[in-house]
Amino acid sequence: MHLHLNGLRQSTVGHTAIGLWRHPDSQAHRYRDLGYWIETARILERGKFDALFVADALGPLDVYQGSVDAALRDGIQTPTDDPLLPISAMAAATEHLGFSVTVSSTYELPYAFARKMTTLDHLTAGRIGWNIVTSALDSAARNLGLDKQLAHDDRYARAEEFMEVVYKLWEGSWADDAVVRSDVFADPSKVRPIQHDGIHYRVPGIALSEPGILRTPVLYQAGTSPVGRAFAGRHAEGVFLSAYLPSMARTLVDGVRAEAVAAGRDPSAVKFFAIATVIVAETDAAARAKLADYQRYASVEGALARWSALMHIDLSTLDLDKPLEYVETDGIRGMVELFTTLDPSRTWTPRAIAEFVGVGGGGPVIVGSPATVADELERWAAESGVDGFNIADPVPPVTFRDFVDLAVPELQRRGLTRTEYEGGTLREHFYGPGVTRVRDDHPAAAYRFGGR
Numbered sequence: 001m002h003l004h005l006n007g008l009r010q011s012t013v014g015h016t017a018i019g020l021w022r023h024p025d026s027q028a029h030r031y032r033d034l035g036y037w038i039e040t041a042r043i044l045e046r047g048k049f050d051a052l053f054v055a056d057a058l059g060p061l062d063v064y065q066g067s068v069d070a071a072l073r074d075g076i077q078t079p080t081d082d083p084l085l086p087i088s089a090m091a092a093a094t095e096h097l098g099f100s101v102t103v104s105s106t107y108e109l110p111y112a113f114a115r116k117m118t119t120l121d122h123l124t125a126g127r128i129g130w131n132i133v134t135s136a137l138d139s140a141a142r143n144l145g146l147d148k149q150l151a152h153d154d155r156y157a158r159a160e161e162f163m164e165v166v167y168k169l170w171e172g173s174w175a176d177d178a179v180v181r182s183d184v185f186a187d188p189s190k191v192r193p194i195q196h197d198g199i200h201y202r203v204p205g206i207a208l209s210e211p212g213i214l215r216t217p218v219l220y221q222a223g224t225s226p227v228g229r230a231f232a233g234r235h236a237e238g239v240f241l242s243a244y245l246p247s248m249a250r251t252l253v254d255g256v257r258a259e260a261v262a263a264g265r266d267p268s269a270v271k272f273f274a275i276a277t278v279i280v281a282e283t284d285a286a287a288r289a290k291l292a293d294y295q296r297y298a299s300v301e302g303a304l305a306r307w308s309a310l311m312h313i314d315l316s317t318l319d320l321d322k323p324l325e326y327v328e329t330d331g332i333r334g335m336v337e338l339f340t341t342l343d344p345s346r347t348w349t350p351r352a353i354a355e356f357v358g359v360g361g362g363g364p365v366i367v368g369s370p371a372t373v374a375d376e377l378e379r380w381a382a383e384s385g386v387d388g389f390n391i392a393d394p395v396p397p398v399t400f401r402d403f404v405d406l407a408v409p410e411l412q413r414r415g416l417t418r419t420e421y422e423g424g425t426l427r428e429h430f431y432g433p434g435v436t437r438v439r440d441d442h443p444a445a446a447y448r449f450g451g452r
């Protein structure tokens with residue numbers, strides 16, 4: 001079994017590593033440049049990655065000091081561009097790399113969204129994945145027509161119905177042989193309206209797109225609160241985790257796998273990817289020097305501002321040197337757990353969090369020669385049960401390029417990652433050649449045209 005690799009990015013200058021866009025080698029400011037995305041995609045394909053994983057946020061980060069100023073000063077996910085639009089261009093420049101893109105179920109309408117994803121299924125020839133998030137920023141809610149954010153668990157309830165609608169559109173509206181393209185283009189008896197009439201959505205009609213190769217895009221989920229884990233157990237084919245110790249990731253992996261079993265699924269069908277920042281160089285000493293160089297650019301205030309927004313806790317109002325306690329917020333509860341309850345063996349102060357996440361986001365920072373890095377990734381996967389990693393890019397695209405040029409050959413030599421792609425689509429990267437549609441034990445399968 002190979003480890004799966006994704007590259008992790010957001011269309012912004014400051015994503016997991018805060019302040020590092022100031023490093024002279026960083027190309028982060030080129031997120032507005034198509035050439036930058038194409039170059040990124042080609043690097044990851046050279047490393048035989050499953051996918052580029054693109055995070056997103058729909059509002060500015062304004063929790064810290066109740067203002068957007070710190071986020072603007074450090075460029076923390078603010079400004080940020082739309083993640084879907086560069087995908088066609090990257091797909092045209094690659095053959096195998098998948099694209100897993102974050103889109104919020106809270107702010108999309110399922111009918112239009114289903115068509116967008118099917119369009120990308122067509123244009124990428126089956127290389128599209130969707131990271132289902134419910135969103136966590138109040139600023140997004142306020143700018144998208146609400147007074148404030150829907151409550152945490154209500155967002156998931158809405159997401160549940162959203163999934164039902166898009167499954168009906170993707171799986172159940174058009175038969176495989178609906179398009180005949182002879183005397184008629186499509187056979188009307190093989191295209192049916194979905195007639196969805198629910199609590200949040202009413203969608204009577206037929207899917208507007210004919211089916212893509214995948215039909216349902218490969219489904220990822222990020223969010224590890226109890227209700228998030230249950231949602232992942234039902235719907236996710238891939239789960240994106242944030243944990244800084246393998247034992248913490250193990251708790252999340254076991255939790256979601258148990259939910260998958262409860263939902264009647266094969267738990268091994270859910271693949272887990274832990275965020276990891278890898279600083280690799282020819283030798284351990286050179287890698288440590290590289291990390292020290294990067295750390296000089298890390299912004300403590302920026303990190304406090306980012307994590308204030310993720311957790312919905314204004315860290316500027318707390319004593320920076322007093323341990324953080326778990327509170328049930330309307331932010332990303334999985335991120336609050338990360339620095340409070342998930343590792344009972346230690347406490348975290350806001351200052352310690354900010355210093356820790358400066359270069360590494362919410363995961364391990366693995367530093368060393370190719371051999372050291374491969375040892376550590378191997379140990380991490382064995383102890384945590386994850387299937388692979390979302391590799392962050394703190395100094396884009398230098399970190400990706402270093403990883404692909406230095407770490408990947410060592411991982412391949414050990415038989416830990418693939419040396420060739422075996423299938424053409426993203427779902428085949430997950431489950432092997434020939435598996436382009438959702439598995440029979442996935443809930444989307446229940447909506448197939450004409451039944452299972």
Ligand SMILES: Cc1cc2nc3c(=O)[nH]c(=O)nc-3n(C[C@H](O)[C@H](O)[C@H](O)COP(=O)(O)O)c2cc1C
Nearest residue numbers: 055056133134135136222223224225228332333334
């Ligand atoms: C590792 C991880 C990554 C996430 N990435 C994103 C993201 O890119 N965009 C986003 O809006 N939400 C993201 N979320 C949060 C989701 O919006 C999530 O559905 C919601 O906040 C609930 O998370 P929870 O179940 O941990 O509370 C992420 C959450 C986690 C744990």
